[in-house]
Amino acid sequence: MSHYDIYAxxxxxxxxxxxxxxxxxxxxxxxxxxxxxxxxxxRAELLSHVSGxxxxxxxxxxxxxxxxxxxxxxxxxxxxxRVADDELGAFYxxxxxxxxxxxxxxxxxxxxxxxxxxxxxxxxDAERSMSTFLGATADIDxxxxxxxxxxxxxxxxxxxxxxxxxxxxxxxxxxxxxxxEAGVALATTLSDMTMINFCRAGLDAxxxxxxxxxxxxxxxxxxxxxxxxxxxxxxxxxxxLSRQARVACLTRSAKGCIVIEGDQRTEVPAAQVxxxxxxxxxxxxAGAFLYAVTHGHSHxxxxxxxxxxxxxxxxxxxxxxxxPAVNELKAAFEQQLLA
Numbered sequence: 393m394s395h396y397d398i399y400a401x402x403x404x405x406x407x408x409x410x411x412x413x414x415x416x417x418x419x420x421x422x423x424x425x426x427x428x429x430x431x432x433x434x435r436a437e438l439l440s441h442v443s444g445x446x447x448x449x450x451x452x453x454x455x456x457x458x459x460x461x462x463x464x465x466x467x468x469x470x471x472x473x474r475v476a477d478d479e480l481g482a483f484y485x486x487x488x489x490x491x492x493x494x495x496x497x498x499x500x501x502x503x504x505x506x507x508x509x510x511x512x513x514x515x516x517d518a519e520r521s522m523s524t525f526l527g528a529t530a531d532i533d534x535x536x537x538x539x540x541x542x543x544x545x546x547x548x549x550x551x552x553x554x555x556x557x558x559x560x561x562x563x564x565x566x567x568x569x570x571x572x573e574a575g576v577a578l579a580t581t582l583s584d585m586t587m588i589n590f591c592r593a594g595l596d597a598x599x600x601x602x603x604x605x606x607x608x609x610x611x612x613x614x615x616x617x618x619x620x621x622x623x624x625x626x627x628x629x630x631x632x633l634s635r636q637a638r639v640a641c642l643t644r645s646a647k648g649c650i651v652i653e654g655d656q657r658t659e660v661p662a663a664q665v666x667x668x669x670x671x672x673x674x675x676x677x678a679g680a681f682l683y684a685v686t687h688g689h690s691h692x693x694x695x696x697x698x699x700x701x702x703x704x705x706x707x708x709x710x711x712x713x714x715x716p717a718v719n720e721l722k723a724a725f726e727q728q729l730l731a
Contacts, residue, residue: 394544394545394546395468395470395541395544395545396468396469396470396494396541396544396545396546397462397467397468397469397545397546397547397682397683397686397687398458398459398462398467398468398469398470398545398546398547398548398549398579398682398686399469399470399472399538399541399542399545399547399548399549399567399571399576400455400456400458400459400469400470400471400472400548400549400550400551401455401471401472401473401532401536401537401549401550401551401554401560401563401564401567402453402454402455402456402458402471402472402473402550402551402553402554403453403454403455403456403473403508403524403526403529403532403551403553403554403560404453404456404473404474404475404481404484404497404507404508404528404529405452405453405456405484405507405508405509405510405524405526405529406449406450406451406452406480406483406484406507406508406509406510407448407449407450407451407452407509407510407512407671407711408447408448408449408509408510408511408512409447409448409449409450409512409513409514409520409669409671409709409710409711410442410445410446410447410448410511410512410513410514411445411446411514411516411709412442412445412513412514412515413515413516414515414516416441416442416513417513417515417521419441420438420441420442420513422438422513422521422523423521424515424519424521425519425520425521426521426522426584426585426586427522427523427524427553427583427584427586427587428522428523428524428586429524429525429526429556429586430523430524430525431525432506432525434523434525435509435511435523435525438511438523439511442511442513448709448710450487450710450711450712451483451484451487451488451712452510452512452672452711453473453508453510453529453551454551454552454553454581454583454674454675455471455473455549455550455551455675456471456473456484456488456675457672457675457676457679457711457712458549458675458676458678458679458682459471459488459493459549459679460487460488460491460493460679460712461675461676461678461679461680461683461701461712461713461718462679462680462682462683463491463492463493464491464713464715464718465679465680465683465701465718465722466683466687466722467682467683467686467687468492468494469492469493469494470493470494470495470538470541470545471488471493471494471495471496472495472496472532472536472537472538472563472567473495473496473497473529473532473536474528474529474531474532474536475497475502475507475508475528475529476502476503476504476505476506476507476527476528477501477502477503477504477505478502478505478506478507480506480507480509481502481507481528484497484507485497485498485502494541496536496537496538499538500535500536502528503528505527505528506525506527506528507527507528507529508524508525508526508527508528508529508530509524509525509527510522510523510524510525511523511524511525512671512711514669514671514709518667518668518669518670518706519670520669520670520671522671526556526557529557529560530557530560531557531559532554532557532559532560532563533559533560533562533563534559534562534563534566536563537563537566537567537570539567539570542567542570542571542574542576543570543571543573543574543576544574545571545576546576546577546686547576547577547578547579547608547609547682547685547686548567548568548570548571548576548577548578548579549579549580549678549682550564550567550568550578550579550580550581550598551564551580551581551583552580552581552582552583552584552587552595552598553583553584553587554594554598555583555587555591555593555594555595555597555598556587556590556591556594561594561597561598564598565597565598568598568600568604572604572605577608577609578600578605578606578607578608578609579607579608579609579610579611579678579682580595580598580599580607580609580610580611581610581611581612581674581678582595582610582611582612582616582617582620583595583616584616585615585616585619588616588619588620589619595620599636599637606636606637606638607636607637607638608637608638608639609637609638609639609640609641609681609682609685610633610636610637610639610640610641611640611641611643611674611677611678611681612633612640612641612642612643613642613643613644613645613674614626614629614642614643614644614645617629617633617642621633626650629642630642630650630652630657633652634652634653634654634655634657637652638653639651639652639653639691640652640653641677641678641681641695641698643673643674643677643702644662645662645667645670646662646667647659647662648660648661648662648699649662649677649695649698649699651691651692651695653691658692658695660692660695660696660699661699662699662703663699663700663702663703663704664703665703665704665706665707666707667706667707668706668707668708668709669705669706669708669709669710670706671705671710671711672705672710672711672712673702673705673706674702675711676698676701676702676705676712676713677698677699677701677702678698679701680694680697680698680700680701680702681694681695681697681698682694683697684697684698684725689729693725693728693729696725696728697721697725697728700721700724700725701713701718701721704717704721
């Protein structure tokens with residue numbers, strides 16, 4: 393009997409989101425549409441650029457968003473992460489608990505320091521540009537793992553951003569080994585082009601090989617897939633992804649997604665929405681997809697739900713959905729299953 397549908401490890405970050413103009417983004421010197429790691433001095437500089445603007449603060453971190461999405465849909469999740477003993481750390485831990493996500497944070501004393509945070513700038517075209525100060529999460533290591541809970545989970549999920557941290561990568565890979573030995577399904581996400589360009593070896597280790605076992609579920613968007621595979625041609629990309637994961641989900645914004653499983657490629661249409669803010673869309677997609685597959689639904693049914701949920705996220709401001717919206721989407725999914 394599995395204790396959790398998903399056991400995830402990732403960075404604990406509190407998101408502070410601001411709506412900015414293209415000119416403000418340029419003046420701040422932030423690279424559009426990508427995630428950039430910053431230090432505390434750069435964080436202070438960026439905060440000065442957005443001083444006085446309305447801010448929307450939420451719990452964040454890619455895998456954190458994914459486990460919350462799964463929990464909101466009714467799944468059981470455990471999240472391994474690291475925060476500091478400060479106000480943001482307390483906020484983050486309480487946010488996980490309020491969503492019913494079990495965490496190692498309730499078993500350990502938080503160290504001194506600063507909890508990780510992410511300044512998210514959203515331009516009028518709905519694109520999000522992220523500047524991430526890792527803080528305490530930069531030092532996440534194997535002590536954050538609960539091996540017994542990993543072994544009793546259905547899916548072990550590794551956040552691709554951990555490839556940027558030596559200790560974080562080591563922890564993710566140790567958990568991967570525990571999961572594989574226990575017969576737990578493996579999942580990961582390519583996260584961002586920055587990770588692919590500068591942390592490729594770590595991502596390669598997460599994705600795996602024939603010897604280490606390839607992942608069961610791989611999540612990426614089309615732009616990430618192009619950089620990862622070194623091709624622009626969609627057919628070539630699908631062929632390569634099919635050799636690296638049992639199931640690969642290639643998201644394509646308004647074009648929906650492609651579910652790749654061996655030689656079979658199936659396009660699943662997107663939800664028809666007007667995009668306002670793309671922050672958290674990929675995280676929501678992974679959470680909804682994994683919720684569905686761990687509850688006995690097919691990969692195509694899971695992709696339908698994931699497209700609907702991620703579509704709702706991009707049609708609002710913020711990286712997560714309110715519970716009533718999730719309930720509405722789940723009800724629509726159940727109706728879809730009966731159709």
